[in-house]
Amino acid sequence: MGKMIGKQSISFENPPYIMEGASVVGPKEGEGPLGKLFDVVEQDSMMGQDSWEQAESLFQKEAVQKVLLKAKINKEEIRYIFAGDLLGQLIGTTFGIMEYEIPLFGIYGACSTMGEALSLAAIMVEAGNAEKVIAMTSSHFASAERQFRFPLEYGKQRPYSATWTVTGSGAVIIGKEKGFAKITGITTGKIVDYGVKDAQNMGACMAPAAAEVLCSHFQDFQCFPSDYDKIITGDLGLVGKTILFELLSQKGYDISKVHMDCGVEMFDASAQDTHAGGSGCACAATVLCGYVLKQLKKKAWKRILFIPTGALLSTISFNEGNAVPGIAHCVRIECC
Amino acid sequence: MGKMIGKQSISFENPPYIMEGASVVGPKEGEGPLGKLFDVVEQDSMMGQDSWEQAESLFQKEAVQKVLLKAKINKEEIRYIFAGDLLGQLIGTTFGIMEYEIPLFGIYGACSTMGEALSLAAIMVEAGNAEKVIAMTSSHFASAERQFRFPLEYGKQRPYSATWTVTGSGAVIIGKEKGFAKITGITTGKIVDYGVKDAQNMGACMAPAAAEVLCSHFQDFQCFPSDYDKIITGDLGLVGKTILFELLSQKGYDISKVHMDCGVEMFDASAQDTHAGGSGCACAATVLCGYVLKQLKKKAWKRILFIPTGALLSTISFNEGNAVPGIAHCVRIECC
Numbered sequence: 001m002g003k004m005i006g007k008q009s010i011s012f013e014n015p016p017y018i019m020e021g022a023s024v025v026g027p028k029e030g031e032g033p034l035g036k037l038f039d040v041v042e043q044d045s046m047m048g049q050d051s052w053e054q055a056e057s058l059f060q061k062e063a064v065q066k067v068l069l070k071a072k073i074n075k076e077e078i079r080y081i082f083a084g085d086l087l088g089q090l091i092g093t094t095f096g097i098m099e100y101e102i103p104l105f106g107i108y109g110a111c112s113t114m115g116e117a118l119s120l121a122a123i124m125v126e127a128g129n130a131e132k133v134i135a136m137t138s139s140h141f142a143s144a145e146r147q148f149r150f151p152l153e154y155g156k157q158r159p160y161s162a163t164w165t166v167t168g169s170g171a172v173i174i175g176k177e178k179g180f181a182k183i184t185g186i187t188t189g190k191i192v193d194y195g196v197k198d199a200q201n202m203g204a205c206m207a208p209a210a211a212e213v214l215c216s217h218f219q220d221f222q223c224f225p226s227d228y229d230k231i232i233t234g235d236l237g238l239v240g241k242t243i244l245f246e247l248l249s250q251k252g253y254d255i256s257k258v259h260m261d262c263g264v265e266m267f268d269a270s271a272q273d274t275h276a277g278g279s280g281c282a283c284a285a286t287v288l289c290g291y292v293l294k295q296l297k298k299k300a301w302k303r304i305l306f307i308p309t310g311a312l313l314s315t316i317s318f319n320e321g322n323a324v325p326g327i328a329h330c331v332r333i334e335c336c
Numbered sequence: 337m338g339k340m341i342g343k344q345s346i347s348f349e350n351p352p353y354i355m356e357g358a359s360v361v362g363p364k365e366g367e368g369p370l371g372k373l374f375d376v377v378e379q380d381s382m383m384g385q386d387s388w389e390q391a392e393s394l395f396q397k398e399a400v401q402k403v404l405l406k407a408k409i410n411k412e413e414i415r416y417i418f419a420g421d422l423l424g425q426l427i428g429t430t431f432g433i434m435e436y437e438i439p440l441f442g443i444y445g446a447c448s449t450m451g452e453a454l455s456l457a458a459i460m461v462e463a464g465n466a467e468k469v470i471a472m473t474s475s476h477f478a479s480a481e482r483q484f485r486f487p488l489e490y491g492k493q494r495p496y497s498a499t500w501t502v503t504g505s506g507a508v509i510i511g512k513e514k515g516f517a518k519i520t521g522i523t524t525g526k527i528v529d530y531g532v533k534d535a536q537n538m539g540a541c542m543a544p545a546a547a548e549v550l551c552s553h554f555q556d557f558q559c560f561p562s563d564y565d566k567i568i569t570g571d572l573g574l575v576g577k578t579i580l581f582e583l584l585s586q587k588g589y590d591i592s593k594v595h596m597d598c599g600v601e602m603f604d605a606s607a608q609d610t611h612a613g614g615s616g617c618a619c620a621a622t623v624l625c626g627y628v629l630k631q632l633k634k635k636a637w638k639r640i641l642f643i644p645t646g647a648l649l650s651t652i653s654f655n656e657g658n659a660v661p662g663i664a665h666c667v668r669i670e671c672c
Contacts, residue, residue: 002465088424089650103524127463129338188439314425
């Protein structure tokens, strides 16, 4: 049974296991520093489809296929999927996983979605409501640019604060059967709005939410940054990371020695012209599956904190003059 | 602890309670047949705001305020909110509940969202992870028309199969403390696509998903329509209801004697020019809070099945030639 800890955390007394993870990425991600670590690098980011949105769905479809193959289980053994993406009404997810005919909980937390998916999946399994579930997300550079900023054809210059939405999908199987890692706790974030109104600077929108949920995590679990081998944020990028360090230092926490940001790791900013780093739901999800879980599997890291960060951006609210609030969710993962 | 039942259901051994519910609606809903039953009827559907989206957020804000007042509890006692709406990136929710500073699980299931919210809230409370949580949704006629169809200024004629999106918000507090009703089980739906491509006929898109999840529910719980005092679908409307009856009769189930559709109840179709009925996330949510829960409170109904139904419509996927798949989630509620 879960145990409420502090104000907004849960400590799992019978931690659910991470049984397997799989990552599928596009060509640009495959050329990045982590390229060799992903399960599948697709050479065509259109996946042979007519639209970017259809391509994104195929990334989800392939990630599910891959994680089932790696775990050697059938889709019938998966009781629920917790999934979402960045597109309006989650169409990446709808058309991506429809064929699997698995009961779905659609979720949205912008780029924090993988944190939300893992949290809810862990709660579901620990409570005895499922043997195995999938937690997953996707994003796609071109579908996200069309959704949130400018169609690619417009050819707008990107400022240095802009991040590059990762094309890909990451899927994890959470279950009762022993895996190589376990989810031992979660801290669920609140919406935090610092009034940032720059849709080309997502890092600045998300950093306050990451700082808020991290402080809550340290307080709720009565732990410190040094208790973790890695504290892994989602896609703050170079700009957001600096703001996070500053905000945390004001609260007396220094995570600089153990911090890693999936967005910073994903691309070689100078060689790949990606500016502030990678972003998108798939950024945290594919780095988790491609890199982080492997470190846990070989026990290079024993205990990590995974904090996907989301910017609650929408063109409608943004064009109506609203700011871009952020949200982030912490997931504590330990190797077995 | 929850107990897995059949293929896609959970039976709660220690059912979480519905402690309170609150409904806030717009003027048109207030003039409908259920008008007197809602807690608040706002006379201005703009809520004094500059945009429809901002107005929708205020409906959410007010619903939370109202349910807390009715339950006589402070916002600090609410550990989590499960909330969502129809707008891209859930901006109705983001700007509606931000000020409450309550950890959020953002969810999306189109108009089935209240079913998903209640399901996850019930799992959370039953597993001992929270004392009290809120499950809620909102929708707004004008923000939904802009999001999914045509801006109101365009003045497009609406076909008779079209439904009218309900303006309002419904919020429920689920908790461990005894309330007047309890959630005894859930059946979580899959995405079902019958290839319907008419964005003005949501009932036809959703009915197959409702039929699928209802059949699964009857099989998983080994029960029959006659075991319920009411089987309440979300917003199938007059067209979708007919299709649902037909699909269920092919499987040997007749729910006609106990069926009620929130969309059909919400408006007086001939007097209010609403065509096939009400729809939107708020349709099922406000009818649940305004009407259904009151029937349970006075024990007029002892056991009901609540099935909000969602059409996974998005203008992007729709304009790219995709169909509109549906999803629906069953929640079994019994009076105490």
